[in-house]
Amino acid sequence: MNMGTEKTKLTGLAYFGKMMALISHEIKNSLAIINENAGLMEDLSLMAKKGNPLDPERTGTIAGRVVRQVQRADTTVKRMNRLAHSVDNPVTEVDVAETLAFTLELGEKAFSTLGLRVEVGPLAGPVVINTNEFLFMNLIWEVLGYALQGGGRVETMTIAIRRNDNGVELVFSPLHAVDGERTPWDRALAEALGADIWPFADTRELVLKLPEILKTV
Amino acid sequence: MRVLLVDDEVEYVATLAERLSFRGVEARWASNAKEALAYINQEPFDVAVLDVKMPKMGGIELKRRIEEIAPGMRFIYLTGHGSEDDYKKGITDGISYLIKPVDIDQLMKVINQAAAGRIG
Numbered sequence: 001m002n003m004g005t006e007k008t009k010l011t012g013l014a015y016f017g018k019m020m021a022l023i024s025h026e027i028k029n030s031l032a033i034i035n036e037n038a039g040l041m042e043d044l045s046l047m048a049k050k051g052n053p054l055d056p057e058r059t060g061t062i063a064g065r066v067v068r069q070v071q072r073a074d075t076t077v078k079r080m081n082r083l084a085h086s087v088d089n090p091v092t093e094v095d096v097a098e099t100l101a102f103t104l105e106l107g108e109k110a111f112s113t114l115g116l117r118v119e120v121g122p123l124a125g126p127v128v129i130n131t132n133e134f135l136f137m138n139l140i141w142e143v144l145g146y147a148l149q150g151g152g153r154v155e156t157m158t159i160a161i162r163r164n165d166n167g168v169e170l171v172f173s174p175l176h177a178v179d180g181e182r183t184p185w186d187r188a189l190a191e192a193l194g195a196d197i198w199p200f201a202d203t204r205e206l207v208l209k210l211p212e213i214l215k216t217v
Numbered sequence: 218m219r220v221l222l223v224d225d226e227v228e229y230v231a232t233l234a235e236r237l238s239f240r241g242v243e244a245r246w247a248s249n250a251k252e253a254l255a256y257i258n259q260e261p262f263d264v265a266v267l268d269v270k271m272p273k274m275g276g277i278e279l280k281r282r283i284e285e286i287a288p289g290m291r292f293i294y295l296t297g298h299g300s301e302d303d304y305k306k307g308i309t310d311g312i313s314y315l316i317k318p319v320d321i322d323q324l325m326k327v328i329n330q331a332a333a334g335r336i337g
Contacts, residue, residue, distance in 0.1 A: 025270070026297075027295045028316075028317050028318070029226050029229065029297045029298035029317065031317070031318050032226070032229050032297065032317035032318040032319070033226060033228050033229045033232070034318075035231060035317075035318035035319075036232040036233050036236065036318070037232055039232075039236055039321055040232050040235060040236055043236055043239050047239070058226070065228050065232075069228075109270075111225075112272040113270050113272055113275065115272055115273040139260075
């Protein structure tokens with residue numbers, strides 16, 4: 001593995017930046033809801049001063065909304081923190097399904113804006129590989145970007161996780177169109193992870209193969 | 218004055234509509250483009266306040282669709298964190314582009330300006 005190439009660094013920064021934009025959007029939405037509910041309380045208080053009694057049920061509902069948004073923002077910040085710490089170790093044990101689910105959670109707003117849903121297929125048991133967690137997430141994002149853009153009108157993309165002799169395979173399907181000549185994903189990123197990516201036109205699948213143990217240089 | 222608010226954050230848009238109603242605005246809200254277009258087909262509005270990023274159809278595309286149905290309507294974009302491109306697009310269209318969280322008095326001012334045809 002050589003994580004130090006300029007191309008890999010730039011791709012990683014772009015991914016990190018995109019995730020930060022999605023996270024900040026999510027936090028902004030929570031703050032906006034808290035802001036409006038605080039404003040609503042202010043409005044109701046002013047109306048109460050003018051003789052319209054304050055309904056305790058109403059204030060309870062408003063407080064409940066604020067609590068929900070604080071919890072939502074807290075979850076978002078925890079995700080941001082986990083993303084930040086994903087760069088801590090060059091190679092670490094990665095639970096493939098769990099990290100894939102986390103990657104999809106981070107990008108969920110981007111998918112929903114496009115009207116797309118991404119699902120992870122059922123898995124018999126945990127699959128653990130030794131790899132670079134951040135680059136793994138970055139590569140999933142890149143491959144998904146290719147699979148979904150190529151998909152055009154695909155509304156649900158499924159990712160199946162399969163073990164193989166050397167490690168693990170992530171199978172993205174269905175692809176709307178597969179162009180075997182095109183390699184829009186970042187080769188440097190795939191090489192840094194010892195990964196192979198194979199598009200299959202006949203089955204409309206894209207297979208991402210990763211080794212069980214990433215060899216460092 | 219009749220205003221349609223469109224935002225996929227239901228708790229946000231419903232609360233904002235209520236606060237605008239306290240200020241004399243007849244405000245309706247929708248949580249997606251489909252709902253918004255259904256309202257516009259049924260009743261007249263002076264101003265639409267649109268979230269830029271929404272599932273399936275965002276505010277910029279929704280504005281184009283509304284203009285086909287209700288050519289006289291005025292528009293305001295209101296978003297959590299639009300991209301630089303979205304912001305430039307809003308400026309190009311001459312639309313006010315407000316960032317959440319927004320001050321209600323500022324929003325009222327912009328809605329009044331839009332309704333008077335000075336912006337949007």
